[in-house]
Amino acid sequence: MLREKFAYRLPAGLDPAGAAPLMCAGITMWEPLREAGIGSGSRVATAGLGGLGHLGVKLAAALGAEVTVLSRTPGKADDTRKLGATDLLVTTDDAQLARAAGRFDLILDTVSGPHDLSPLLRLLTLEGTLSVLGFPMQTPVNLMELSFGRKKLSSSGTGGTRHTAELLSFAAEHGITADIELLPSAQIQQAFDRLERGDVRYRFVLDLADLD
Template sequence: MSLTMGWQSQDPNSNTMTRVQIERRELNADDVAVRIDYCGVCHSDLHRIHGMLGEKDLVPGHEFTGVITATGTSVTKFAVGDAVAVGTIINSCGQCAMCQIGQENFCLTGATTTYGGKGNLKGGYSREYVLTEKFAFPIPEGLDPVAAGPLMCAGISVWEPMRAAGVGPSTRMAVAGLGGLGHLAVKLGVALGAEVTVLSRTADKTHDALALGAKSLLVTTDETAMAQSAGRFDYIIDTIAADHELSPLLRLLWVDGSLCVLGNPLMTGPRLLELGYGRKKLTSSGTGGLPQTAELLQFCADNNIAPTVEVLPSAQVKAALDRLAAGDVRYRFVLDMSDLDDPTTPA
């Protein structure tokens, strides 16, 4: 057992985090220990801090990068000093049909999540983490470790369904919501050759959308523009974290088009009739398997793609959560965990 420092939520009605000492297990033969340098702040962290899954005393964080500090006796993939990235799951059964096809995220016995879940594991808002080497990823050359962490959640969450849908040069794609997931969906869609449009309630983000590579922005509160855009898209990826109506988005799809809801997958869906009118598909996805995650990291390194991040000292985690809740981030907060080494860091 080793001890490390982290930030823990103790009140579901507050974004206040308390600096605490937490335990990490002794290394198994196939484990690696990671010194966490940078950890992204995900909107799902907010949901879970506030009790979405009924968890308590969470140390959140499931998209982080760092350096290997120790290896188990049978580890062959990594050596001490290697830079790695870790995402939303850190183990699976490895035996079921899903694991056998590289969809460990859909493990039929239940994948082990990076924090919370079975045993209330303590996540990446901390200085050290221990996991099996299979679920740590080398950071490809050219990919900045400061920005790579959000690729392990926001990035893979949009990448896997986009790849499954065959997004490419012939795809007319729309992205609903221009936040942590949405801005990466735009960057990745453009890099895959799709014609990308951003869907937003106002025109305020038009400049940002175009700067990210989108061809246009469609204002969803403009009834005339929405009516004129009926059937305009083959694929819509919905990254909006708040409750909202899906029917207006479905009306934008062409025959056999797909709406993939990622931002708030617990929402109630539309009537089936709305899917039947045009053989439309309503789908979702949950993070990604090991092959897809490795593919994403390499694709981003090869195409110079990284999330746009704002880095804060980890002691400012409450400010990051408060601003995230208010939508005041462009486009992902990343916590610098090095201040946890300082015993004077405020609790």
């Protein structure tokens, strides 16, 4: 039995399967966007374009921000535009990184493995924020990178009930759901195997109807 305080009303028009990842990945992205006051005129970058990152792009664009995807390769340019971003910055290109120095108000860092935060911090504008969301483990930080420009380092507290309800209403208003592949629950091992290979765009959702 589910206690009422842990349940959310699904707004009309939101596909339940596509909305399911909003309850985790979606609110993880939503909280730092709202905390940073992102809106029209803001410049937001998403480092990584996976299950977290693609929702970060959709939400930031719907809030009115100019959105850039930071990627190690240029191969995601088409997806970048389809999701609502206006630019793709290739982080292995030193010239592109140099031109983008001091550009972003907020960077949503969804990279899932250990990585150096300094190159991302250099892309922030005065009092900009780097929100580390994909790798919640111990990570070294060069504090001088924060001092130059009064930059901030943050993460996500996964929202809480008020912000989660706010996110669902916003998603319904703007027609935002996760890009998913719906699988019967019997295929959970195949889903794990494909996740290990990175073979998903951008979230698996399991249909439990086959458990009846």
